[in-house]
Amino acid sequence: METVVLQPGEARPVPGHFAVVKIASDETEERFCVLEATLAPVGLTSRLHRHHSCVESWFVVDGALEFYSGPETLHAPAGSFVLVPPSSPHTFGNAGPEEARIVAFYAPGGMDRFIADLAKFRSSDDPGFRAFADIIERYDTEPADEDVPAEIPVRVLGPGEGEQLSIGGATITIKADAVGTGGRFALLEYTAPPEFPGPPPHRHRETTELFYVLEGEPVIHVDGQDVVSPAGSFAMVAPGTAHKFSNPSGEPTRFLCFLSPGGFEGYFRQLAQALGEGPLDPAVMGRLLAGYDYEPA
Numbered sequence: 001m002e003t004v005v006l007q008p009g010e011a012r013p014v015p016g017h018f019a020v021v022k023i024a025s026d027e028t029e030e031r032f033c034v035l036e037a038t039l040a041p042v043g044l045t046s047r048l049h050r051h052h053s054c055v056e057s058w059f060v061v062d063g064a065l066e067f068y069s070g071p072e073t074l075h076a077p078a079g080s081f082v083l084v085p086p087s088s089p090h091t092f093g094n095a096g097p098e099e100a101r102i103v104a105f106y107a108p109g110g111m112d113r114f115i116a117d118l119a120k121f122r123s124s125d126d127p128g129f130r131a132f133a134d135i136i137e138r139y140d141t142e143p144a145d146e147d148v149p150a151e152i153p154v155r156v157l158g159p160g161e162g163e164q165l166s167i168g169g170a171t172i173t174i175k176a177d178a179v180g181t182g183g184r185f186a187l188l189e190y191t192a193p194p195e196f197p198g199p200p201p202h203r204h205r206e207t208t209e210l211f212y213v214l215e216g217e218p219v220i221h222v223d224g225q226d227v228v229s230p231a232g233s234f235a236m237v238a239p240g241t242a243h244k245f246s247n248p249s250g251e252p253t254r255f256l257c258f259l260s261p262g263g264f265e266g267y268f269r270q271l272a273q274a275l276g277e278g279p280l281d282p283a284v285m286g287r288l289l290a291g292y293d294y295e296p297a
Helices: 111-123 128-138 265-276 282-290
Strands: 004-006 019-023 033-039 049-051 055-062 064-069 072-077 081-084 091-094 100-107 141-143 155-157 163-167 170-176 186-192 208-215 219-222 225-228 234-237 243-246 253-260
Touching (some): 081 170, 100 111, 111 128, 163 265, 170 265, 186 265
Antiparallel strands (some): 004 234, 019 033, 033 100, 055 100, 081 155, 163 170, 170 186, 186 253, 208 253, 219 243
């Protein structure tokens, strides 16, 4: 796995599909893939369906979406996070008159290839039912009955909702943790104040860390390089890569932090608790760091 840094708009297009690929499954050893999409207000993206092995999730960057979980309709305005556990029936569409933009995280990988194969199917003159059935079977997918309530429902966290932690003037909102994703990933929404120094340089041996900038202009430091990252920027920091981030500007910044596999979010929980109990004892900090996939760089 290699570290990747992308500026706004940089992505791999999927011919015939509205999504673009920020990170493909073959770049992550099939652990996950990340897509970005702009949806026109044209209705549903697909029929109600379920994936038996994939955890799907979306963060609504702009606009508003409607998600369907069996017969239930869930509204997801900008700032919402949507989690679809395996075997949960779902589909979604643009809920407003304007375009909507989303960033999507899927674990394990494969969804990028699935949508590429579906796009080829839709562009064929006469692909036939068998060809479509082969595609959905290959990707462990099946249609769902829209009149049957979902045993495993879609979960929506609205703007600002989630477990909130305060660390050094920054606010971290846990949108998904290892418990809710079967250990596959965690997703944090991180708001850093102006002139925020960020953590010291460090590396993870097993954890892959991703950043997607929503607002502001943080600086992502990767292997000695400082990358100014305006809204829409994306970075995947591979295990073993020295990195940190900071916000030297006079405005707050807000970004998503995706951690694969999940579990490292526990470090932030324990750090927030330790800081809330008074001055941090170096011995306490040492024990905390030793319990997680973190080492100074």
